[in-house]
Each structure stands twice: as structure tokens, then as C-alpha cells.
Amino acid sequence: MRKKNDILLKSAFEESFSDLLIFFFNDAALIFDLERGFDFMDKELTELFPDLEKKGGSRFVDMLVKTYLKTGAEEYILVHIEIQDGAIKKFPQRMFQYYYRILDRFEVEVAALAVFTGKEKQKWPSEYRKNFLGTEIIYKYNSYHIFDHDEDQLKGMDNLFALVILAAQKVISADKITESELGRQRLGIVRTLIESKRYDSEKIRRFLFFLKTFIYIENTEINSKFDSEVNLLTGNETSMGIIEAIKMITLEEGFEKGVVTGMEKGMSQGIEKGEQRKTYEIVKNLLLNTDFDVPKVAALVNCPESFVKEVKEDIIRK
Numbered sequence: 001m002r003k004k005n006d007i008l009l010k011s012a013f014e015e016s017f018s019d020l021l022i023f024f025f026n027d028a029a030l031i032f033d034l035e036r037g038f039d040f041m042d043k044e045l046t047e048l049f050p051d052l053e054k055k056g057g058s059r060f061v062d063m064l065v066k067t068y069l070k071t072g073a074e075e076y077i078l079v080h081i082e083i084q085d086g087a088i089k090k091f092p093q094r095m096f097q098y099y100y101r102i103l104d105r106f107e108v109e110v111a112a113l114a115v116f117t118g119k120e121k122q123k124w125p126s127e128y129r130k131n132f133l134g135t136e137i138i139y140k141y142n143s144y145h146i147f148d149h150d151e152d153q154l155k156g157m158d159n160l161f162a163l164v165i166l167a168a169q170k171v172i173s174a175d176k177i178t179e180s181e182l183g184r185q186r187l188g189i190v191r192t193l194i195e196s197k198r199y200d201s202e203k204i205r206r207f208l209f210f211l212k213t214f215i216y217i218e219n220t221e222i223n224s225k226f227d228s229e230v231n232l233l234t235g236n237e238t239s240m241g242i243i244e245a246i247k248m249i250t251l252e253e254g255f256e257k258g259v260v261t262g263m264e265k266g267m268s269q270g271i272e273k274g275e276q277r278k279t280y281e282i283v284k285n286l287l288l289n290t291d292f293d294v295p296k297v298a299a300l301v302n303c304p305e306s307f308v309k310e311v312k313e314d315i316i317r318k
Contacts, residue, residue, distance in 0.1 A: 064078060283301055
């Protein structure tokens with residue numbers, strides 16, 4: 001579950017990146033050329049920090065994003081996002097290492113942001129200091145904890161990223177409440193999104209996919225009620241496509257139980273046909289109903305990229 005949730009949260013950050021900038025930076029709409037879009041530089045980040053994998057660092061929670069400023073020249077800024085949900089030793093030092101490696105590689109301005117997604121009492125440092133024989137380094141970076149704002153504040157922001165933060169809060173608190181109450185709170189997030197009337201059907205559909213898989217509830221009755229309520233909130237003409245897409249993408253039981261770690265090895269030895277078929281359908285629906293590329297689908301379903309490519313070729317042939 002941890003790995004899947006990391007990927008979903010990172011994807012949600014990417015989907016709502018314009019709102020993320022507005023959420024964290026004053027006058028973001030005046031500073032950034034939001035219409036120009038963003039370049040998500042996952043490959044470059046991995047190349048800069050290959051040692052993280054060797055030390056057991058996660059490759060699913062770091063983001064390096066090229067954003068363009070509103071200037072006549074093609075100036076740009078790299079915004080580093082650090083999603084951290086646990087206590088890691090020397091975290092401020094790691095943030096400093098990110099900064100100087102990115103600065104050395106690209107020679108551009110770097111805005112660093114650490115978003116902490118752990119429990120309320122989690123420590124969340126915001127600076128790195130080093131002092132020896134008169135040589136001193138003080139590196140400060142933007143630091144935010146998901147519980148810095150309460151639910152009413154987040155809902156009142158009229159900002160999609162604020163609802164992503166609220167969803168992250170609900171996941172942290174999920175073990176303290178019943179599934180019924182969690183379902184009610186999940187629906188409350190959807191109601192806030194739809195009643196804002198800021199987003200089109202596609203934006204709503206993609207957020208619902210994130211929300212229903214990130215705040216996962218096993219109870220089919222609660223999920224059916226969720227679908228019915230969304231149907232009423234969006235109107236019959238637009239909601240059916242949304243709901244059907246969610247059902248196809250999530251395949252609720254299959255998504256959670258379909259594939260275990262080490263699938264590539266298991267497939268080579270012969271996994272049961274039914275299990276293979278279930279995985280095939282999950283991959284197929286992700287390819288058809290999202291714009292996720294092959295590596296992202298493979299990571300989300302926890303299967304080999306070669307398997308995803310085979311499914312993609314089948315879709316093209318048909």
C-alpha cells in the first residue's frame with residue numbers, strides 16, 4: 001500500500017501543479033507562466049542521485065520540475081518537491097545535497113520545498129546548518145506539513161491542491177475512524193470540488209480516480225453510495241462517464257489484491273491464468289483511461305514494463 005500511495009500522491013501533485021504553485025507561493029500567477037506548462041524531470045533527478053537507490057531511498061516521492069517565469073526571455077526555475085512521511089536521519093543535509101547538485105548541473109535558480117505527510121507530531125525541519133573554523137553554511141528551504149491547515153481552511157481555499165492535502169490528512173487518520181465515516185469524509189471532499197464549479201468533467205474524473213484509490217475503502221456498499229452521490233452532484237449527462245471510468249480503472253478488489261511484489265519472477269514461472277488476466281485488465285484500463293506512460297503504469301500495478309508494452313500492443317492491434 002505504501003508504494004502505491006506514494007505513486008498516487010506524486011501523480012496528484014503533478015496533476016494539480018498549477019494549483020500547487022498558487023498554494024505555496026504568493027503571487028504565483030504573476031511570477032510563473034502557468035499557461036506554458038511544466039516539465040517533470042524524473043529521469044534527470046534519478047541521474048543526479050543514483051546513490052539513493054543504493055541506500056534504500058525511495059524513487060517515488062521526489063519531484064524535479066522545470067517551470068517558466070513570466071519574462072521576455074526563456075528564464076526558468078527548478079522547483080524541487082520532497083514528499084516525506086517518516087523520520088530520515090540527516091534530512092536537512094539531504095535537502096542541501098539536492099540543492100547544490102541541481103544548481104551545479106543546471107546553473108539555474110532552485111526553489112526547494114519539503115512537504116511532510118506524516119502524523120501531526122512529525123518533525124519537519126526547514127534548514128541545514130554547518131559551521132567549522134569560521135566557514136558556515138546556512139541553507140533554508142520551504143517546509144510544509146499537511147496538518148498546517150485544518151479541514152475548513154483547506155476547503156475554503158477553492159484550490160484543487162488543497163483538496164489533495166486534505167485527502168492526505170484523511171489517509172493518516174483513516175485507522176481512527178470507521179469505514180462509514182471515512183466514506184462520508186471522502187464524499188465531502190468530492191462535494192467541495194464539484195460545488196466550486198471550477199473544473200471540467202475530465203479534471204473531476206481524474207481527481208476522483210486519485211481520491212477513490214488513495215482513500216481506499218473495501219466496503220462495496222459504501223463505494224456504491226459514493227458513486228450514487230457523485231452521480232447526483234455531477235448530473236446524469238456527465239457523471240456516468242466519470243463513474244464508469246473509475247470502476248474500470250480501479251477494479252476495486254483487483255487493484256488491491258491482483259498483483260504481489262515480485263510479479264516478474266512469478267510470471268516467468270507461470271502465474272495462474274486468472275491472476276494474469278486480472279492484471280491484464282488493470283493495465284489495459286489504465287492505458288485506456290489515463291495518460292500514464294508505460295513506466296508509470298508498470299510502477300502503479302507493480303508489474304514488468306515489458307508486460308505493459310505487450311498489453312499496449314494488443315490494444316493497438318484491436
